[in-house]
Structure formats: C-alpha cells, structure tokens
Amino acid sequence: MQRLRHNLLALGLLVLAALAIGSLRTRLNAQFGKTQEKNDVLALPPPSQVVTMSLGYRAALADLIFAHVLVSSGIHFQEKRLFEFVGNYLETVNALDPKFRAPYRIADTLLTLQVKPVGPEAYREARRILERGMAEFPYDQALWSSAGQFFAYLAPPAFESDPNAQAEWKLKGARTLARACELIGNNENIPYQCITAARLLDNAGAATDSRKFLERMRQVSDDPEIHRFIDAQLKRLGAAEDEGRLQAHREAFTRAWGADLPFITRGALLVVGPNWDPAGCAGAELKCATSWRAWSEAREGVLNATGQ
Numbered sequence: 314m315q316r317l318r319h320n321l322l323a324l325g326l327l328v329l330a331a332l333a334i335g336s337l338r339t340r341l342n343a344q345f346g347k348t349q350e351k352n353d354v355l356a357l358p359p360p361s362q363v364v365t366m367s368l369g370y371r372a373a374l375a376d377l378i379f380a381h382v383l384v385s386s387g388i389h390f391q392e393k394r395l396f397e398f399v400g401n402y403l404e405t406v407n408a409l410d411p412k413f414r415a416p417y418r419i420a421d422t423l424l425t426l427q428v429k430p431v432g433p434e435a436y437r438e439a440r441r442i443l444e445r446g447m448a449e450f451p452y453d454q455a456l457w458s459s460a461g462q463f464f465a466y467l468a469p470p471a472f473e474s475d476p477n478a479q480a481e482w483k484l485k486g487a488r489t490l491a492r493a494c495e496l497i498g499n500n501e502n503i504p505y506q507c508i509t510a511a512r513l514l515d516n517a518g519a520a521t522d523s524r525k526f527l528e529r530m531r532q533v534s535d536d537p538e539i540h541r542f543i544d545a546q547l548k549r550l551g552a553a554e555d556e557g558r559l560q561a562h563r564e565a566f567t568r569a570w571g572a573d574l575p576f577i578t579r580g581a582l583l584v585v586g587p588n589w590d591p592a593g594c595a596g597a598e599l600k601c602a603t604s605w606r607a608w609s610e611a612r613e614g615v616l617n618a619t620g621q
Contacts, residue, residue: 353397360408371409375410378406382416390428403442417450418456420446433473446460457492461490463486464486465490486513494507527546573587587602587604
C-alpha cells in the first residue's frame with residue numbers, strides 16, 4: 314500500500330512537471346523567435362598560429378575551414394546577415410595551403426557579393442587575395458581572367474569615387490586580362506576579352522602597351538574573325554603606317570611555316586621553332602635563328618639594312 318502511494322506521488326509530480334514545461338515552452342519559444350544573431354564571432358586565432366596548431370595537417374585543416382566558410386556563407390545569406398569575418402577565414406585557408414585553388418577563385422564573390430552592402434576594405438581584401446592567388450598560379454588562365462574582370466569592372470564603380478583610383482583599378486584589370494590572353498586555356502571567349510583588354514589599356518592611357526599587345530595577339534591567333542577585330546583596333550590606334558611591315562612579317566612567317574611544317578598548328582610551330590641548317594648558316598643570322606624571336610629580330614635587321 315505504501316509503495317502504491319509512492320508511485321502515485323511520483324506520477325503526480327511527473328504530470329505537474331510536464332504541465333509546467335508545457336506552460337513555459339510557449340513563452341520561451343516566442344522569446345527565442347524574437348532573438349536574432351546580429352554579430353559574428355571570429356573563432357580562429359591569427360593565421361600564423363593556426364598553421365602551428367595544424368600539427369602538419371595543413372591541407373586537411375584548410376579543407377575543413379573552407380567548408381565551414383561555404384556553409385556559413387549560405388546560412389548568412391539565408392538569414393540576411395553580413396558575413397563579417399569571411400576575409401579572415403580565407404586568409405587563414407591561404408596561409409594553411411597556398412596551393413589550394415578554389416578559395417582564390419571565389420574570394421571576390423564571398424567577400425563582396427553579400428546580402429548587405431560591404432565596405433571598401435572588402436574589395437581591397439579581395440584584391441589582395443586574388444593577387445596572392447595569381448602569384449601562386451601564374452599560368453592559370455581562368456583565375457587571371459576572373460581577377461582581371463573583377464579589377465576592371467566590378468570593384469572600381471562599387472566603392473571608389475576618386476577618378477584616379479578608379480583608373481588604377483581599371484589599368485590593373487586590363488593588364489591582368491592581357492596576361493590571361495597570353496596563357497593557355499579552354500575558354501573560347503578569351504580572344505574577345507583580349508580585345509576588351511586592349512581597349513581598356515588604350516582608355517587608361519597605355520596606348521603603346523595596347524598596340525604591342527594587339528600585335529602579339531595578331532601573330533599567335535589563327536582565327537580570321539579575331540584578325541579582323543585586331544586589325545580594326547590597330548587601325549583605330551593609328552598603327553596604319555606600320556601595317557605594311559606587319560603584314561609582310563606575317564606573310565614571311567606563313568611562308569616559313571609552309572616550307573617547313575605545314576601540317577602542324579601555329580602554336581606547335583611556335584614551340585618547335587624555325588627550321589635552320591647548321592652547315593649552311595655561317596654568317597647568315599636569319600638562316601641560323603633557333604627561335605622565332607631571334608628569327609624576327611634577324612629579319613628586322615635585314616629589312617633595316619636594306620632600307621625596306
């Protein structure tokens with residue numbers, strides 16, 4: 314009987330506890346729903362200390378932090394909050410694994426394209442990260458092209474009001490795009506971006522650089538449409554007086570190509586170099602040129618000597 318009374322008492326206390334929790338839960342849920350997280354907290358020490366803390370597992374820790382950045386970026390976007398410390402996380406990832414390519418590719422997006430407007434420092438930080446990435450990947454056409462478009466188009470009008478600062482950003486973008494044009498990749502739009510890069514160089518006051526860049530592109534491109542674009546641009550830049558010399562140079566290169574290896578592509582021929590005969594080239598620099606640069610310089614010397 315006594316045991317029954319104890320069981321009933323315990324059951325009564327359990328019911329009362331359940332009722333108390335139920336009555337308080339509604340009010341707590343309402344208060345929790347009104348509570349919003351307004352500021353982020355950086356949960357990482359400086360990058361140099363994180364490198365030491367990784368105990369040699371730098372690439373693995375870089376992957377883990379970058380995954381956290383991607384997830385947190387989505388959460389911040391959903392909650393319509395500014396991701397305040399994304400730059401710190403990205404710099405830590407770069408310090409842990411400088412050859413990790415993905416963070417460089419999307420650093421400008423994560424830093425600047427947020428649900429709320431970001432300040433000038435976000436654009437400058439994106440530039441620093443992109444420049445670090447280009448230094449680590451000097452032959453990555455996609456990275457250079459993306460960085461050049463950010464420098465030239467997205468960043469300057471977004472936060473720079475000083476015309477001189479805008480011009481510096483655009484010139485940096487033009488030169489970055491020009492470098493992307495010289496790299497090997499599978500982006501079919503690169504040749505057209507090269508025309509844009511030349512125009513940006515011209516508008517930035519670097520007409521000589523623009524002209525030299527277009528002439529190099531004209532020599533290495535096989536696309537007739539690209540040739541027409543470049544010829545029109547060179548004409549607009551006032552290079553008509555040298556067009557005859559350039560055309561003669563291109564025709565001489567084409568003849569040398571056809572006489573030696575007509576069945577290979579222009580790019581392959583530029584790698585192989587010009588044909589030369591060691592036994593018959595004594596005293597004739599043009600015939601003894603072992604690179605197309607030397608061949609071009611020797612040919613210019615012959616033309617200058619003959620007054621053509």
